[in-house]
Amino acid sequence: MRKLDLLDFQILQILQVDARKSYTEMGHMLGVSEGTIRSRINRMIEDEIFQFIVHTDPVKVGLHVQAIIGMSTKLGHQEKVAEQLGKLRAVRFIGAFSGRNDLIIQAYFRSNEDLTAFVNEDLANIEGIASAEVSIELKQYKDSFSYVTADGVEDTAG
Structure with a gap:
């Protein structure tokens, strides 16, 4: 498994916000080709960095x-x-x-x-x-799977 770089974290952050965004759109946003986005996502899936899932409201x-x-x-x-x-x-x-x-x-x-x-x-x-x-559970205040920022893992100390 290769180490994640800045581009990988940027891709992950975009996917956390809207996993339906096209590879072409992400490429334009990040200044790289659609092919680069596709290969990075495929590599991260193969390395089990993330998976695409449907998160339903129970x-x-x-x-x-x-x-x-x-x-x-x-x-x-x-x-x-x-x-x-x-x-x-x-x-x-x-x-x-x-x-x-x-x-x-x-x-x-x-x-x-x-x-x-x-x-x-x-x-x-x-x-x-x-x-x-x-x-x-009596009341839910937060239910999130988003903890990756564009430059790495979110700092939770503050």
Whole structure:
């Protein structure tokens, strides 16, 4: 994998704002050819720097309940539990963390009843989960995947 340069970061910033922008438009904006933009984007995709995805608004597609669920796992079971969680359709994110929870997941549901069934059926059937703490999102203030600026990664210290 090659190191990202200024042009790569500029391309990423443009894509974060509007991934539908044409390669020709980006080339004009950045003073390079459409072919340069195309090759840079293809290289970054091959190097798994980013991927094109559709980010839907969960509420607008009928998923009205978002839950963050922190779990403690039995010793030696974390990987197996994470693998099983990854197979569940409602689960959007899984991460291993330090602190009180070994794993934290983000999951979306149509209703509180669906969330309850998920906890009492799906999670209850996964061997190795010692406990789960469910937090339901009450209000969302920010949901962003944009953290790259034209000159690199955003400085979050200020």
